[in-house]
Amino acid sequence: MRPQAVLFDCDGVLADSEMLVNAIVAEQLTALGWPMQAAEARETFLGLALPDMVPRIEARVGSLPPGWAQEIAMLLAIEMTRRTPAIPGAVEAVHRIVAAGVPVAVASNSGRAELMAKMRGLGLATVFGDRIFSFEDVDRPKPWPDIYLAAAASCDAAPQDCVVVEDSVPGVRAGMAAGCRVLGFAHETPRGVLAAHGATPFLAMDELDALLGI
Numbered sequence: 506m507r508p509q510a511v512l513f514d515c516d517g518v519l520a521d522s523e524m525l526v527n528a529i530v531a532e533q534l535t536a537l538g539w540p541m542q543a544a545e546a547r548e549t550f551l552g553l554a555l556p557d558m559v560p561r562i563e564a565r566v567g568s569l570p571p572g573w574a575q576e577i578a579m580l581l582a583i584e585m586t587r588r589t590p591a592i593p594g595a596v597e598a599v600h601r602i603v604a605a606g607v608p609v610a611v612a613s614n615s616g617r618a619e620l621m622a623k624m625r626g627l628g629l630a631t632v633f634g635d636r637i638f639s640f641e642d643v644d645r646p647k648p649w650p651d652i653y654l655a656a657a658a659s660c661d662a663a664p665q666d667c668v669v670v671e672d673s674v675p676g677v678r679a680g681m682a683a684g685c686r687v688l689g690f691a692h693e694t695p696r697g698v699l700a701a702h703g704a705t706p707f708l709a710m711d712e713l714d715a716l717l718g719i
Protein backbone atom coordinates (compact mmCIF):
# COMPACT_ATOMS: atom_id res chain seq x y z
CA MET A 506 0.00 0.00 0.00
CA ARG A 507 1.52 3.26 -1.16
CA PRO A 508 1.78 5.84 1.69
CA GLN A 509 0.93 9.57 1.46
CA ALA A 510 4.32 10.39 3.00
CA VAL A 511 7.41 8.67 4.36
CA LEU A 512 8.79 10.05 7.64
CA PHE A 513 12.39 9.13 8.36
CA ASP A 514 14.28 9.00 11.63
CA CYS A 515 17.85 10.23 11.07
CA ASP A 516 20.34 8.43 13.34
CA GLY A 517 20.69 4.76 12.53
CA VAL A 518 18.30 5.11 9.55
CA LEU A 519 19.87 7.75 7.26
CA ALA A 520 23.06 8.60 9.14
CA ASP A 521 25.27 5.82 10.44
CA SER A 522 26.24 8.21 13.20
CA GLU A 523 25.32 6.25 16.31
CA MET A 524 28.78 4.84 17.04
CA LEU A 525 30.44 8.21 16.47
CA VAL A 526 27.91 9.98 18.69
CA ASN A 527 28.11 7.24 21.32
CA ALA A 528 31.90 7.47 21.39
CA ILE A 529 31.65 11.22 22.09
CA VAL A 530 28.99 10.72 24.77
CA ALA A 531 31.04 7.93 26.39
CA GLU A 532 34.13 10.13 26.42
CA GLN A 533 32.22 13.01 28.05
CA LEU A 534 30.63 10.78 30.69
CA THR A 535 33.92 9.08 31.50
CA ALA A 536 35.37 12.56 32.13
CA LEU A 537 32.46 13.25 34.51
CA GLY A 538 33.21 10.09 36.52
CA TRP A 539 30.90 7.56 34.80
CA PRO A 540 33.43 5.35 32.99
CA MET A 541 31.81 4.10 29.81
CA GLN A 542 32.59 2.67 26.39
CA ALA A 543 30.65 3.59 23.23
CA ALA A 544 28.70 0.29 23.29
CA GLU A 545 27.41 1.00 26.81
CA ALA A 546 26.45 4.55 25.77
CA ARG A 547 24.43 3.04 22.92
CA GLU A 548 22.60 0.59 25.21
CA THR A 549 21.90 3.29 27.78
CA PHE A 550 20.81 6.16 25.54
CA LEU A 551 19.80 4.79 22.09
CA GLY A 552 17.02 6.89 20.62
CA LEU A 553 16.85 9.37 23.51
CA ALA A 554 17.03 13.15 23.10
CA LEU A 555 19.57 15.06 25.19
CA PRO A 556 16.96 16.46 27.64
CA ASP A 557 15.93 12.88 28.49
CA MET A 558 19.56 11.84 28.91
CA VAL A 559 20.41 14.57 31.41
CA PRO A 560 18.36 13.25 34.39
CA ARG A 561 19.76 9.74 33.87
CA ILE A 562 23.28 11.12 33.84
CA GLU A 563 22.67 13.33 36.89
CA ALA A 564 21.24 10.34 38.80
CA ARG A 565 24.63 8.72 38.36
CA VAL A 566 27.17 11.56 38.57
CA GLY A 567 25.29 14.32 40.39
CA SER A 568 24.52 17.78 39.01
CA LEU A 569 26.07 18.48 35.62
CA PRO A 570 28.20 21.60 35.15
CA PRO A 571 26.14 24.54 33.86
CA GLY A 572 25.97 24.56 30.05
CA TRP A 573 27.04 20.90 29.77
CA ALA A 574 24.14 19.93 27.51
CA GLN A 575 24.71 22.92 25.20
CA GLU A 576 28.40 22.12 25.04
CA ILE A 577 27.91 18.48 24.05
CA ALA A 578 25.23 19.50 21.51
CA MET A 579 27.79 21.84 19.92
CA LEU A 580 30.51 19.16 19.97
CA LEU A 581 28.19 16.71 18.20
CA ALA A 582 27.23 19.32 15.57
CA ILE A 583 30.89 20.07 14.89
CA GLU A 584 31.72 16.37 14.56
CA MET A 585 28.78 15.80 12.17
CA THR A 586 29.85 18.76 10.04
CA ARG A 587 33.23 17.11 9.66
CA ARG A 588 31.88 13.68 8.74
CA THR A 589 28.44 12.07 8.50
CA PRO A 590 28.63 8.43 7.43
CA ALA A 591 25.50 7.24 5.57
CA ILE A 592 23.64 4.00 6.23
CA PRO A 593 24.32 1.92 3.08
CA GLY A 594 21.58 2.50 0.50
CA ALA A 595 19.66 5.05 2.60
CA VAL A 596 20.34 8.20 0.55
CA GLU A 597 19.53 6.32 -2.67
CA ALA A 598 16.28 5.01 -1.13
CA VAL A 599 15.20 8.57 -0.23
CA HIS A 600 15.87 9.71 -3.81
CA ARG A 601 13.81 6.81 -5.23
CA ILE A 602 10.85 7.63 -2.94
CA VAL A 603 10.98 11.30 -3.96
CA ALA A 604 11.22 10.30 -7.64
CA ALA A 605 8.09 8.17 -7.14
CA GLY A 606 6.25 11.34 -6.09
CA VAL A 607 5.88 10.50 -2.38
CA PRO A 608 6.66 13.40 0.02
CA VAL A 609 9.38 12.77 2.63
CA ALA A 610 10.25 14.35 5.99
CA VAL A 611 12.82 13.81 8.75
CA ALA A 612 11.94 13.58 12.45
CA SER A 613 14.87 13.27 14.85
CA ASN A 614 15.63 13.39 18.57
CA SER A 615 18.89 15.20 17.67
CA GLY A 616 19.37 18.88 18.41
CA ARG A 617 18.68 21.21 15.46
CA ALA A 618 22.29 22.22 14.75
CA GLU A 619 23.46 18.60 14.86
CA LEU A 620 20.56 17.45 12.66
CA MET A 621 21.14 20.15 10.03
CA ALA A 622 24.86 19.24 9.96
CA LYS A 623 23.92 15.61 9.28
CA MET A 624 21.44 16.56 6.53
CA ARG A 625 24.07 18.69 4.80
CA GLY A 626 26.71 15.96 5.29
CA LEU A 627 24.42 13.40 3.63
CA GLY A 628 23.49 15.79 0.80
CA LEU A 629 19.83 15.62 1.87
CA ALA A 630 19.25 19.16 3.22
CA THR A 631 17.62 20.40 0.00
CA VAL A 632 15.78 17.10 -0.58
CA PHE A 633 13.96 17.40 2.77
CA GLY A 634 13.84 21.22 2.60
CA ASP A 635 11.59 22.65 5.32
CA ARG A 636 10.39 19.20 6.39
CA ILE A 637 13.25 18.60 8.84
CA PHE A 638 12.15 18.30 12.48
CA SER A 639 14.38 18.25 15.56
CA PHE A 640 13.16 17.62 19.11
CA GLU A 641 13.70 21.36 19.56
CA ASP A 642 10.82 22.04 17.12
CA VAL A 643 8.15 20.30 19.25
CA ASP A 644 7.05 20.21 22.90
CA ARG A 645 8.07 16.64 23.64
CA PRO A 646 10.77 14.40 22.10
CA LYS A 647 10.25 10.76 21.10
CA PRO A 648 8.82 8.42 22.45
CA TRP A 649 6.03 11.04 22.44
CA PRO A 650 4.27 11.30 19.05
CA ASP A 651 4.68 15.10 18.65
CA ILE A 652 7.54 15.06 16.18
CA TYR A 653 5.91 12.53 13.83
CA LEU A 654 2.60 14.43 13.98
CA ALA A 655 4.47 17.60 12.97
CA ALA A 656 6.31 15.76 10.19
CA ALA A 657 3.06 14.26 8.81
CA ALA A 658 1.36 17.68 8.89
CA SER A 659 4.27 19.22 6.97
CA CYS A 660 3.56 16.70 4.18
CA ASP A 661 -0.21 17.48 4.27
CA ALA A 662 -0.79 13.84 5.17
CA ALA A 663 -2.88 12.19 7.89
CA PRO A 664 -0.61 10.20 10.26
CA GLN A 665 -2.45 6.95 9.49
CA ASP A 666 -1.54 7.40 5.80
CA CYS A 667 2.17 7.84 6.63
CA VAL A 668 4.96 5.32 6.99
CA VAL A 669 7.64 5.94 9.63
CA VAL A 670 11.11 4.43 9.20
CA GLU A 671 12.80 3.91 12.59
CA ASP A 672 15.60 1.93 14.20
CA SER A 673 15.16 2.42 17.98
CA VAL A 674 12.51 1.48 20.52
CA PRO A 675 11.70 5.10 21.56
CA GLY A 676 11.38 5.97 17.86
CA VAL A 677 9.09 3.03 17.06
CA ARG A 678 6.95 3.95 20.06
CA ALA A 679 6.71 7.55 18.83
CA GLY A 680 5.63 6.45 15.35
CA MET A 681 3.05 4.01 16.71
CA ALA A 682 1.72 6.63 19.16
CA ALA A 683 1.28 9.03 16.23
CA GLY A 684 -0.86 6.39 14.48
CA CYS A 685 1.57 5.73 11.63
CA ARG A 686 2.60 2.43 10.08
CA VAL A 687 6.18 1.83 11.30
CA LEU A 688 8.97 0.01 9.49
CA GLY A 689 11.80 -1.01 11.84
CA PHE A 690 15.31 -1.05 10.39
CA ALA A 691 16.99 -3.81 12.41
CA HIS A 692 20.48 -2.30 12.41
CA GLU A 693 21.25 -1.46 16.06
CA THR A 694 18.20 -3.11 17.65
CA PRO A 695 17.19 -6.76 17.00
CA ARG A 696 14.18 -7.29 14.70
CA GLY A 697 12.22 -9.13 17.41
CA VAL A 698 12.49 -6.15 19.76
CA LEU A 699 11.30 -3.72 17.07
CA ALA A 700 8.44 -6.07 16.13
CA ALA A 701 7.39 -6.40 19.79
CA HIS A 702 6.78 -2.63 19.80
CA GLY A 703 4.63 -2.79 16.66
CA ALA A 704 7.12 -2.24 13.82
CA THR A 705 7.46 -4.32 10.67
CA PRO A 706 11.16 -5.17 10.75
CA PHE A 707 13.45 -5.08 7.70
CA LEU A 708 17.18 -5.54 7.27
CA ALA A 709 18.35 -3.57 4.23
CA MET A 710 17.43 -0.23 2.67
CA ASP A 711 16.80 -1.82 -0.75
CA GLU A 712 13.80 -3.62 0.78
CA LEU A 713 12.07 -0.25 1.30
CA ASP A 714 10.63 0.12 -2.22
CA ALA A 715 8.71 -3.15 -1.96
CA LEU A 716 7.56 -2.39 1.61
CA LEU A 717 6.26 1.01 0.47
CA GLY A 718 4.70 -0.23 -2.75
CA ILE A 719 6.65 2.13 -5.00
Ligand SMILES: [Mg+2]
Nearest residue numbers: 514516517672
Ligand atom coordinates in the same frame (compact mmCIF):
# COMPACT_ATOMS: atom_id res chain seq x y z
MG1 LIG B 1 17.45 6.28 15.37
